[in-house]
């Protein structure tokens with residue numbers, strides 16, 4: 073139970089939800105101009121259950137770890153496999169067939185090239201979104217003038233679903249990589265803006281006054297006090313951006329219909345090639361899981377100090 | 386009992402000036418001239434944070450400000466620290482009129498735990514004070530700077546905590562870090578807002594002695610806010626009692642008892658007892674009138 077409570081409610085699983093948790097921070101943006109009030113901490117940050125301090129029996133430790141979850145996954149696969157031996161159902165295929173198709177598609181098929189193309193596009197969009205989103209959101213939180221200037225546009229665009237913007241992009245930018253990068257950029261930008269904004273607003277009064285008494289310049293205050301203060305929020309924003317990007321990675325190929333992993337999945341479905349379809353879906357799931365895990369690792373390294381000041385061992 | 390009783394005739398000591406000769410002594414003399422502060426509350430009401438107060442605090446003095454909660458102690462310190470605009474009057478430190486945080490003043494906040502940078506190690510927090518302090522003590526080179534930081538940490542009894550994070554320390558230790566950081570900026574005036582209120586009685590005694598030692602060694606002007614009259618009397622040369630609800634100064638009492646003061650003996654000293662009766666009586670009387 074405690075472990076569940078400790079796991080963050082933000083896109084942590086392999087299947088990225090539609091901007092989970094973004095709304096908390098978003099509400100702040102709608103309702104609050106920069107003021108001296110500290111907004112409530114919007115989201116739980118940092119992952120992983122706290123390491124148990126108390127010595128427990130191996131069994132209890134296993135039960136309390138994620139080992140049970142992985143066992144469950146393995147069990148489902150085994151049951152699936154065994155039942156396909158007893159009675160083969162072509163519409164759901166079987167793990168060994170999927171695995172064989174997966175291996176063939178990886179080694180000589182189109183799976184890897186298509187996936188690579190999508191990931192490359194996504195990476196470009198993401199890498200562009202990070203500095204732009206953080207800068208905009210952070211400055212909106214730190215400067216009333218920037219806030220006044222950008223808040224209306226951010227609000228309008230933020231609340232427009234990407235799926236509605238997509239046709240416009242296709243119209244003006246075509247269906248090639250250019251357009252896809254634009255989509256990833258746009259979608260990744262807003263969680264970053266909103267969370268960076270919330271982070272910039274979260275700088276405590278005492279810290280601001282500390283910066284004042286030590287006579288930090290505006291620039292020093294941002295760099296040495298405000299930005300580090302906002303960092304946990306910014307990391308949450310980046311992880312949400314990653315989650316949305318993963319959703320779009322598949323959707324965009326389907327809609328633009330010319331290349332990428334989404335297109336690959338679409339084709340497999342249209343050809344009723346269940347094995348290829350499932351192999352592709354599982355690959356996407358795996359990639360999502362890996363990226364997220366990587367991200368959590370980086371996040372923990374960057375905000376290691378947080379473990380000392382929040383209620384986590 | 387072992388501590389020798391201080392000679393009754395000893396004059397108030399003049400603290401030794403900072404040993405580093407190169408330090409341009411900006412002078413810690415503070416002149417507070419009918420300084421008042423009104424706040425406008427969110428509901429539009431005007432709240433008197435502090436009604437006009439006039440004081441002169443000479444360089445190198447240890448002055449305490451006491452009074453009940455809400456009487457304007459923190460407000461007074463924030464004004465001296467240049468963190469808020471004055472509603473009336475003026476404050477001068479040395480030759481400089483306060484308008485914005487002066488370089489010669491460092492403030493140890495009431496909620497000191499929040500004022501440390503939690504993402505920086507203890508050492509790097511002190512480095513913050515060093516880098517954003519006024520000039521002469523700035524070290525050349527990283528190792529020299531690290532050594533200087535170690536010295537500052539040792540001064541407040543925090544050996545070997547350089548690479549720990551504030552969140553890993555106890556409240557009392559965090560308070561010492563905040564003090565070390567302030568001292569690293571080599572101020573002339575140190576403002577302390579109820580620094581020991583969250584510390585147990587034993588550590589409190591140690592910290593009180595620490596502050597007195599630093600004050601004497603560095604020749605600082607110290608303005609010390611507390612709600613504890615006994616603590617104020619033990620530490621300071623002068624105790625200023627504020628009236629409740631920002632109504633200004635009620636009593637300005639000199640504590641003519643020489644240093645070094647011994648925690649035990651001091652509390653049996655007749656001059657102390659007389660002063661304590663006097664000040665406590667006054668405060669309680671006002672309290673009774675108020676209710």
Ligand SMILES: Nc1ncnc2c1ncn2[C@@H]1O[C@H](COP(=O)(O)OP(=O)(O)OP(=O)(O)O)[C@@H](O)[C@H]1O
Pocket residue numbers: 424425426432433434435452453454455456457458459460461495612630631
């Ligand atoms: N930012 C503010 N806005 C409005 N009123 C304020 C503000 N800061 C302080 N006040 C008011 O000014 C008065 C003095 O407050 P101050 O914080 O100086 O008290 P204090 O003596 O430090 O109390 P404590 O011992 O509890 O710390 C109080 O009535 C308080 O409500």
Ligand SMILES: [Mg+2]
Pocket residue numbers: 458459460495578
């Ligand atoms: Mg106060």
